[in-house]
Amino acid sequence: MNTIRSVRGMHDILPADSPLWQWLENQLAQIFAAYDFHEIRLPLVEQAEVFMRAIGQATDVVEKEMYAFEDRNGDMLSLRPEGTAGVVRAAIQHGLLQSPGLKVWYQGPMFRHERPQKGRQRQFHQFGAEVFGLEQAAADAELIAMVERIWRTLGLRDKIRLEINSLGDRADRARYRQLLIDYLKPHVHRLDADSQRRLETNPLRIFDSKNPDTKALMADAPRLFDALGESARVHFDQVCHLLEQLGIQYQINPGLVRGLDYYCRTVFEWITDDLGAQGTVCAGGRYDELVAMQGGKDTPGIGFALGVERVLALLSAGGMEQVQVPQVYLVSQVEIGEALKLAEQLREAHPGLRVGMSLAGGSFKAQFKRADRSGAPLALVLGEAELAAGVVQVKNLRSDSAQQDSVPIAQLAEHLARLLAASGEH
Ligand code: ATP
Ligand code: MG
Secondary structure: OOOOOOOOOOOOOOOOOHHHHHHHHHHHHHHHHHOOOEEOOOOOEEEHHHHHHHHOOOOHHHHHHOOEEEOOOOOEEEEOOOOHHHHHHHHHHOOOOOOOOOEEEEEEEEEOOOOOEOOEOOEEEEEEEEEEOOOOHHHHHHHHHHHHHHHHHHOOHHHEEEEEEEOOOHHHHHHHHHHHHHHHHHHHHHOOHHHHHHHHHOHHHHHHOOOHHHHHHHHOOOOHHHHOOHHHHHHHHHHHHHHHHOOOOOEEOOOOOOOOOOOEEEEEEEEEOOOOOOOEEEEEEEOOOHHHHOOOOOOOEEEEEEEHHHHHHHHHHOOOOOOOOOOEEEEEOOOHHHHHHHHHHHHHHOOOOOEEEOOOOOOHHHHHHHHHHHOOOEEEEEOHHHHHHOEEEEEEOOOOOOOEEEEEHHHHHHHHHHHHHHOOOO
């Protein structure tokens, strides 16, 4: 029979890899807390409408990538392709927007039916954060500063650069849209098929095209950045000024448009050159009209999403590895119930202690082999003689010395705490 495999582009996270994931998750949770963000956990499935309204019909995500299906009742549902639309749906539904300044973060899998390749999966993971009710440039600056802190904490500061742009306000984009159409109309034959279609539906999206001919044409197009209205311009200048005050380096990229329709004003991407074509590790921007579009009362918002797999790829490229091995490994030649009892006693007396043991039994020699393979620095040896005397032998597995210390079981937890602290094992 054929063995069953996981769905293409959807990957298992194996025990060998999960410590690095957990480490990253803890680091990020701490940073979010330091900025007074609170976690929100949302369903992976929403009404398809949630994303179609928010992200926009004429975008890659909705047109080509979203997993949408009819459930048994005939409701149109979607696996979430991103986090923001669901956060907005929940914030409206639960009245979280009544007072301004809601700050939330989320994490978890997202689903997009894209061509799987390096740095691009069909189930991937994001961390994201959103701020509501604040139109001030300070909200943009604080959010960007938080992401900068993430890079510094992870040791990735030198590998990632920040690009920012402004998409202006609705009226700016409407005015610009016409400018862009007028520029592109005479060259329509040089546009790829998707872009020709989007010329009418969503011309700004054409900046996202990967087609070389289209890209060349777009390089000379009039720029939205030059068509900003007064208030969007002032907002953008304030953001830039705050970033400078905070010592945050950035480049203005007038071609940066982002792939989702809900953005306005400030947009940003953090990009690396170390991951080939899939170089954007984190991206986001303002979405001052999204809450109203989703049926809530007019509330500005701003947020970002960070691609976990890409960040982990950068960390691994830098040799970062988190291994989590047992701190002690119990080998025994007594009735297995006695060995289990001792392990329980240790866990009770020393919460957090990582205790491995040989449940399969066998000779001391076979068990010591397993102890070695586990990576644990210390072995605890429990034979009939030790059990009778109420002691265990403690053996250092990382030294060649055959020395074993006999330690009374009552003092074992304390003894181990001292040994592990001395060897820097926590
Ligand atoms: P890209 O230009 O790479 O397609 P995007 O603009 O579609 O990215 P966003 O929707 O802004 O991406 O998502 C934010 C981040 O999530 C991206 O910067 C990236 O790190 C990550 N990401 C997006 N799509 C995928 C995917 N299919 N596989 C892995 N990571 C992804
Ligand atoms: Mg994409």
